[in-house]
Amino acid sequence: MVVALVSAHAPSARALDYEKDVMPVLMAKCADCHSTKAEKVKGGLKFDDPKHFQSRFSKNDVVIPGNWDESYLFVTLFRPSDAKEVMPPKGKGERLNLDELRLVMQWITEGAPINGDKGKTGTMPENIEDLLLDLPPDTAAKLREELAVKAEAGEPAGDASAAPAMRTWTNRQGRSIRAELVRVEGAIAVLKTEDGKEYRYPIADLSDESRARLGKAVPQ
Secondary structure, eight states: OOOOSSOTTSOOOOOOOIIIIIHHHHHHHHTTTSSTTOSSOGGGOOTTOHHHHHHTTTGGGSOOTTOGGGOHHHHHHHSOTTSSSOSSOTTSSOOOOHHHHHHHHHHHHTTOOBTTBOOOOOOOOSOGGGGGGGSOHHHHHHHHHHTOOOOOTTOOTTOTTOOOOOEEEEBTTSOEEEEEEEEEETTEEEEEETTSOEEEEEGGGBOHHHHHHHTTSOOO
Protein backbone atom coordinates (compact mmCIF):
# COMPACT_ATOMS: atom_id res chain seq x y z
CA MET A 1 0.00 0.00 0.00
CA VAL A 2 1.01 3.60 -0.28
CA VAL A 3 2.73 4.15 3.01
CA ALA A 4 4.26 7.32 4.09
CA LEU A 5 7.86 6.42 3.40
CA VAL A 6 8.69 7.91 6.70
CA SER A 7 8.79 5.77 9.70
CA ALA A 8 7.04 5.34 12.88
CA HIS A 9 6.43 9.05 13.18
CA ALA A 10 4.06 8.97 10.20
CA PRO A 11 0.30 8.64 10.58
CA SER A 12 -1.38 5.40 9.61
CA ALA A 13 -0.91 4.48 5.96
CA ARG A 14 -3.65 4.50 3.37
CA ALA A 15 -4.17 2.04 0.58
CA LEU A 16 -3.59 3.06 -3.01
CA ASP A 17 -6.51 4.76 -4.67
CA TYR A 18 -6.97 3.80 -8.32
CA GLU A 19 -8.32 7.16 -9.50
CA LYS A 20 -5.78 9.26 -7.56
CA ASP A 21 -2.66 7.10 -7.75
CA VAL A 22 -2.83 4.61 -10.61
CA MET A 23 -5.15 6.02 -13.27
CA PRO A 24 -3.04 9.18 -13.81
CA VAL A 25 0.00 7.02 -14.61
CA LEU A 26 -1.87 4.76 -17.03
CA MET A 27 -3.58 7.70 -18.71
CA ALA A 28 -0.30 9.57 -19.14
CA LYS A 29 1.29 6.66 -20.98
CA CYS A 30 -1.59 4.59 -22.44
CA ALA A 31 -4.53 6.93 -23.14
CA ASP A 32 -4.13 6.88 -26.93
CA CYS A 33 -5.23 3.25 -27.04
CA HIS A 34 -6.98 2.68 -23.72
CA SER A 35 -9.36 5.51 -22.86
CA THR A 36 -12.85 6.75 -23.62
CA LYS A 37 -11.26 9.29 -26.00
CA ALA A 38 -9.28 6.75 -28.02
CA GLU A 39 -10.30 6.45 -31.68
CA LYS A 40 -10.16 2.69 -31.31
CA VAL A 41 -10.14 1.22 -27.81
CA LYS A 42 -7.71 -1.70 -27.83
CA GLY A 43 -8.54 -4.75 -25.76
CA GLY A 44 -11.70 -3.05 -24.57
CA LEU A 45 -9.73 -1.34 -21.79
CA LYS A 46 -10.71 2.18 -20.79
CA PHE A 47 -8.44 3.24 -17.96
CA ASP A 48 -10.36 6.50 -17.41
CA ASP A 49 -13.61 4.58 -16.80
CA PRO A 50 -12.83 2.73 -13.54
CA LYS A 51 -16.08 0.75 -13.42
CA HIS A 52 -15.69 -0.43 -17.01
CA PHE A 53 -12.00 -1.23 -16.49
CA GLN A 54 -12.84 -3.30 -13.42
CA SER A 55 -15.47 -5.22 -15.40
CA ARG A 56 -12.69 -6.30 -17.80
CA PHE A 57 -10.34 -7.69 -15.15
CA SER A 58 -11.20 -11.33 -15.89
CA LYS A 59 -10.95 -10.90 -19.67
CA ASN A 60 -7.70 -12.68 -20.59
CA ASP A 61 -6.64 -12.27 -16.94
CA VAL A 62 -5.98 -8.58 -17.53
CA VAL A 63 -5.84 -8.03 -13.77
CA ILE A 64 -5.77 -10.85 -11.23
CA PRO A 65 -6.14 -9.12 -7.85
CA GLY A 66 -3.26 -10.04 -5.56
CA ASN A 67 -1.34 -11.74 -8.36
CA TRP A 68 0.73 -9.17 -10.25
CA ASP A 69 3.06 -11.69 -11.91
CA GLU A 70 0.16 -13.37 -13.74
CA SER A 71 -1.81 -10.21 -14.48
CA TYR A 72 -1.63 -9.52 -18.22
CA LEU A 73 -1.56 -5.78 -17.56
CA PHE A 74 1.64 -5.93 -15.53
CA VAL A 75 3.28 -8.58 -17.73
CA THR A 76 2.83 -6.51 -20.90
CA LEU A 77 3.98 -3.33 -19.17
CA PHE A 78 7.16 -5.05 -17.98
CA ARG A 79 8.22 -6.70 -21.25
CA PRO A 80 11.03 -5.25 -23.43
CA SER A 81 9.79 -2.87 -26.14
CA ASP A 82 10.63 -5.31 -28.94
CA ALA A 83 8.54 -8.13 -27.44
CA LYS A 84 5.55 -9.40 -29.43
CA GLU A 85 2.98 -8.22 -26.89
CA VAL A 86 4.11 -5.17 -24.94
CA MET A 87 2.37 -2.04 -23.72
CA PRO A 88 2.69 0.50 -25.06
CA PRO A 89 3.76 -1.05 -28.40
CA LYS A 90 7.16 0.03 -29.69
CA GLY A 91 6.95 3.54 -31.13
CA LYS A 92 3.44 4.10 -29.76
CA GLY A 93 4.22 5.88 -26.51
CA GLU A 94 6.51 6.32 -23.54
CA ARG A 95 7.23 3.32 -21.33
CA LEU A 96 6.27 3.28 -17.69
CA ASN A 97 9.42 3.58 -15.61
CA LEU A 98 10.32 1.32 -12.70
CA ASP A 99 8.70 3.57 -10.10
CA GLU A 100 5.46 3.64 -12.08
CA LEU A 101 5.56 -0.11 -12.65
CA ARG A 102 6.09 -0.61 -8.94
CA LEU A 103 2.96 1.48 -8.31
CA VAL A 104 0.88 -0.73 -10.64
CA MET A 105 2.37 -3.83 -9.02
CA GLN A 106 1.55 -2.53 -5.56
CA TRP A 107 -2.04 -1.71 -6.55
CA ILE A 108 -2.57 -5.23 -7.91
CA THR A 109 -0.94 -6.68 -4.78
CA GLU A 110 -3.44 -4.78 -2.63
CA GLY A 111 -6.30 -6.50 -4.46
CA ALA A 112 -6.64 -3.99 -7.32
CA PRO A 113 -9.19 -1.89 -5.40
CA ILE A 114 -11.54 0.41 -7.29
CA ASN A 115 -14.14 2.44 -5.42
CA GLY A 116 -13.65 0.32 -2.30
CA ASP A 117 -14.20 -2.97 -4.12
CA LYS A 118 -11.14 -5.19 -4.09
CA GLY A 119 -10.14 -8.81 -4.48
CA LYS A 120 -7.59 -11.09 -2.89
CA THR A 121 -4.35 -9.48 -1.73
CA GLY A 122 -0.84 -10.76 -2.43
CA THR A 123 2.80 -9.96 -1.72
CA MET A 124 5.32 -7.58 -3.25
CA PRO A 125 8.92 -8.49 -4.09
CA GLU A 126 11.46 -6.71 -1.91
CA ASN A 127 13.02 -5.14 -4.99
CA ILE A 128 11.40 -4.91 -8.42
CA GLU A 129 14.84 -4.78 -10.02
CA ASP A 130 15.34 -8.40 -8.90
CA LEU A 131 12.84 -9.44 -11.60
CA LEU A 132 15.50 -8.56 -14.16
CA LEU A 133 17.81 -11.24 -12.77
CA ASP A 134 15.65 -13.96 -14.34
CA LEU A 135 16.15 -12.52 -17.84
CA PRO A 136 19.04 -13.08 -20.28
CA PRO A 137 21.76 -10.46 -19.59
CA ASP A 138 21.24 -8.61 -22.89
CA THR A 139 17.47 -8.46 -22.39
CA ALA A 140 17.87 -7.36 -18.78
CA ALA A 141 20.27 -4.57 -19.76
CA LYS A 142 17.90 -3.35 -22.49
CA LEU A 143 14.89 -3.41 -20.21
CA ARG A 144 16.78 -1.68 -17.39
CA GLU A 145 17.63 1.16 -19.77
CA GLU A 146 14.07 1.41 -21.12
CA LEU A 147 12.51 1.52 -17.66
CA ALA A 148 14.97 3.93 -16.08
CA VAL A 149 13.42 6.85 -14.26
CA LYS A 150 14.03 9.92 -16.40
CA ALA A 151 13.44 13.62 -15.90
CA GLU A 152 9.92 14.71 -16.71
CA ALA A 153 9.51 16.03 -20.24
CA GLY A 154 9.93 19.78 -20.31
CA GLU A 155 11.53 19.86 -16.88
CA PRO A 156 14.96 21.42 -17.31
CA ALA A 157 17.34 20.81 -14.43
CA GLY A 158 18.05 23.90 -12.42
CA ASP A 159 14.92 25.78 -13.49
CA ALA A 160 13.99 27.44 -10.23
CA SER A 161 10.62 28.46 -11.63
CA ALA A 162 9.49 24.89 -12.25
CA ALA A 163 6.40 23.99 -10.28
CA PRO A 164 6.53 20.98 -7.95
CA ALA A 165 4.93 17.87 -9.44
CA MET A 166 3.39 14.78 -7.91
CA ARG A 167 5.59 11.76 -8.51
CA THR A 168 6.01 8.27 -7.17
CA TRP A 169 8.79 7.99 -4.59
CA THR A 170 9.94 4.56 -3.47
CA ASN A 171 12.14 3.31 -0.67
CA ARG A 172 14.52 0.35 -0.66
CA GLN A 173 11.80 -1.93 0.69
CA GLY A 174 9.60 -1.26 -2.35
CA ARG A 175 7.07 0.95 -0.54
CA SER A 176 5.81 3.88 -2.59
CA ILE A 177 4.15 7.22 -2.03
CA ARG A 178 2.74 9.86 -4.40
CA ALA A 179 4.16 13.20 -3.35
CA GLU A 180 5.94 16.32 -4.54
CA LEU A 181 9.46 17.20 -3.53
CA VAL A 182 9.30 20.37 -1.46
CA ARG A 183 12.98 20.75 -0.68
CA VAL A 184 16.15 18.92 0.25
CA GLU A 185 17.70 19.60 3.65
CA GLY A 186 21.11 17.98 3.66
CA ALA A 187 20.49 14.22 3.79
CA ILE A 188 16.71 14.65 4.15
CA ALA A 189 14.09 14.91 1.40
CA VAL A 190 10.95 16.78 2.42
CA LEU A 191 7.95 15.33 0.57
CA LYS A 192 4.39 16.67 0.50
CA THR A 193 1.44 14.35 -0.22
CA GLU A 194 -1.77 15.38 -1.97
CA ASP A 195 -3.46 16.04 1.37
CA GLY A 196 -0.87 18.73 2.11
CA LYS A 197 1.05 16.83 4.78
CA GLU A 198 4.83 17.01 4.75
CA TYR A 199 7.16 14.15 5.60
CA ARG A 200 10.91 14.16 6.15
CA TYR A 201 12.66 11.11 4.74
CA PRO A 202 16.35 10.06 4.73
CA ILE A 203 17.60 10.22 1.15
CA ALA A 204 19.85 7.20 1.75
CA ASP A 205 16.74 5.05 2.33
CA LEU A 206 15.17 5.91 -1.04
CA SER A 207 15.46 3.55 -4.01
CA ASP A 208 18.23 4.21 -6.52
CA GLU A 209 15.68 5.56 -9.02
CA SER A 210 14.13 7.95 -6.51
CA ARG A 211 17.53 9.17 -5.31
CA ALA A 212 18.62 9.75 -8.91
CA ARG A 213 15.56 11.92 -9.45
CA LEU A 214 16.60 14.26 -6.65
CA GLY A 215 19.35 15.55 -8.91
CA LYS A 216 16.73 16.52 -11.50
CA ALA A 217 13.88 17.72 -9.33
CA VAL A 218 14.05 21.30 -8.13
CA PRO A 219 13.70 21.98 -4.38
CA GLN A 220 11.42 24.89 -3.66
